[in-house]
Amino acid sequence: MSNKRLLFGGRYIESCGPWSYRWRRLRLRWWLKRCNAVVVNEYVPDDAVHGVVEAADTVIVPRVGELAFGTLPLGLTFGRVVVAPNEGVFPEYLAGTENPLYAPRDGASLGVALERAARLDSAVMNTHNRQLTDSGSWDEIVMQCVKAL
Numbered sequence: 001m002s003n004k005r006l007l008f009g010g011r012y013i014e015s016c017g018p019w020s021y022r023w024r025r026l027r028l029r030w031w032l033k034r035c036n037a038v039v040v041n042e043y044v045p046d047d048a049v050h051g052v053v054e055a056a057d058t059v060i061v062p063r064v065g066e067l068a069f070g071t072l073p074l075g076l077t078f079g080r081v082v083v084a085p086n087e088g089v090f091p092e093y094l095a096g097t098e099n100p101l102y103a104p105r106d107g108a109s110l111g112v113a114l115e116r117a118a119r120l121d122s123a124v125m126n127t128h129n130r131q132l133t134d135s136g137s138w139d140e141i142v143m144q145c146v147k148a149l
Contacts, residue, residue: 007040009052058118072093072094081100083099098120
């Protein structure tokens with residue numbers, strides 16, 4: 001995976017005390033610099049989001065105990081491999097796909113998932129992930145909700 005580079009897009013937000021937040025944010029900055037990551041550490045307007053996602057091979061859903069569902073369909077819509085935590089709705093939504101899941105709060109697990117993502121055939125994943133989002137019509141979503149009741 002030595003030919004890969006991290007593109008960090010978004011802002012770091014965490015619920016903790018002000019000093020802990022500053023310390024963790026500073027550690028993240030140092031780590032990103034050490035990794036030679038490309039950082040877009042600001043609000044990305046709607047009309048520019050496509051540029052960030054199109055520049056990536058893989059989209060990581062960096063959530064623990066939160067439902068930030070927008071990142072998942074965004075990555076799938078652009079046909080990117082999505083690496084998501086193995087909790088909440090993510091395992092169910094990605095069931096039957098090759099998109100890797102990682103154990104929340106486990107950096108080693110995320111690393112393994114990223115290595116698996118790097119070995120996937122991007123053309124096949126692009127087609128399959130786009131089909132996932134294309135098949136999600138409102139009629140189908142409503143019918144699945146009715147069946148679940």
